[in-house]
Amino acid sequence: METLLLNADAVDDHSPMPAVVDAVRDAFAAHARGDAVMPPKSYVDLPQYGGDFRSMPAYLQTDDWDAAGLKWVNSHPENPRRHDLPTVMATMCYSDPETGFPLAIMDGTTLTTKRTGAAAAVATDRLAVRDASTLGLVGAGVQAGAQLDAILTVRPIETVVVADADAERARAFVETIGDRVDARVGSTPEAVACDVVSTTTPVREPIVDAEAVGDHTHVNAVGADAPGKHELADCLLMAATLVVDDREQCTHSGEINVPYAAGRLTDDDIHAELGAVVIGEATGRTDADGVTVFDSTGLAVQDVAAAHVVYERASAAGAGVSFDLLGR
Template identity: 30%
Template sequence: MCNLIEALEAAFIAYDPNITEVPMRTGFTYDQPHNGLLEWMPLITHGYSATIKVVGYHPNNPRVHEIPTITSNISVYDISNGHLLGLMDGTFLTALRTGATSAVASRILASPQSKVVGIIGAGAQAVTQLHALSTQFNVERVLVCDVINMAATTFSQRTAFMNLPIEVVPSDERSRVVAEADILVTATSNDIGSGPVFEDTETKPWLHINAVGADFPGKIEVPYNLLRRAFVCPDFMAQAEREGECQQLESDEVGPQLYELARNPALYRAYQNKLTVFDSTGWAVEDAVAAQMMLDIAREYGIGQKVAIENLPHDPLNPYDFAS
């Protein structure tokens, strides 16, 4: 986790849109047999490689299929010839890079003295969010709530390796989570049109919110009036305006993107004593960094298998050559 946090921060600082091209993600949404979406997140670093993540979001998965809400795979290509360099799981990497990116944002915007983490939504994403924050802050208390009681009550088991005190707060008392937190994580699977997931209530003046659950038009977690009072930083502006918390705001009410903050963190230190929101919709740069880190680890330790997925015949002009 710590290595990924540092790698992401370095990538944000080095990001050049003239070299790295990141279109907005797109895909399919459907409601049969269950609500879900399947989308792809492409990125190309000109002169080097291309990365494409295919990710599915199906909130009924844990209950119906006993698999994660978010499932994914990532492929990396050599753009000198289009050859597939690596194909890997993206489910773990998506959770890992989302938590690590929130840690980068929190390191810039949250109070360095933050000790209380509040979590609304105690699923898989919440685990890596807390893990990442625990590497950057001296966390002394964790308040967690979820509309699904089982998710909240098992959270301490899933995060036991962090040795942090976890307090489960009833879902109908989530205002206490918001009021007592120094850093608040919202990582829910709320339905479109059902947000926000907490009321605009009293908070600490320096509260920092990592809002990671909004990923579709009409799906929000943070109250409108709170957003308007806060300094709001998106990960990817064009995408956040369409499907993140920023869809509630006008463009002039949104601050710089995270990569801009990472380049000049000193310019934004004053916000550590103010209300701030990181609008995390997921940026393909994060996936590319995580995928490259996994490829490097695989090469170094001999992990994985070399598989001839593509047909690469000895005679490049004969597609049937492989059968001869």
């Protein structure tokens, strides 16, 4: 057997968003049913280089397939300035659960972008109003595009309002999506009044006020991925129906980490994990719900599920470069 090497273009070509959304939905269900093994994310801090590594291993089993893998990802904020390299780079090792054979080594950065958008789509499908047609994007980076691509698979979005601290970046992003939706640049209050909102910024002081959000808006809070990061006002979080991808991760480093650490938000304020909603153990949106919030930190089972999609499709297409990693 040979191992398949897949670069960013190959991963992108063989991860159609509808398939990734379906696979990530299956991953949340497996996690909720106990059909997954997902140790906590581990960190290797390197203060001498101003960065760190994070390892994210997982195994999951669905009715139709099982898969295992490990994502190895860094965060070195000084990379662009010092080394002309991205701040974050990820590599995915995708393995055969039965034998442990390394089936593929693939770019994990593109994979992460897509599975993050897919998770928001799964949450939007369960928590947003059925006829949601407007989407607000707070933050106009790479993840904003993934959010749009994914949410379009579950809701008939017609209008998109884009807000970003960098007005030029917001305008440039609007130009790239204008052929698919009616898109315009707006303020953050205008964006968060939409039916569905995705926030993808790295801020540490909340930029989304409760008063600005629509009465029945669903918010995908994606930006917070480390302690201290915080996009949504505490009063908004406490008043909303709050769903998390993983309680431990979210209370440590997700959108809710700041008010949770301060005791302003407790376990009783968390409605459910998304997997429980997916399998019907917890309710999704009801007629009585007002604002709903999904706190997305990103789970290793999502990476493995997305890698499964990529590997199966790339293998069938003869894509990538096969090589004898074991040298046998």
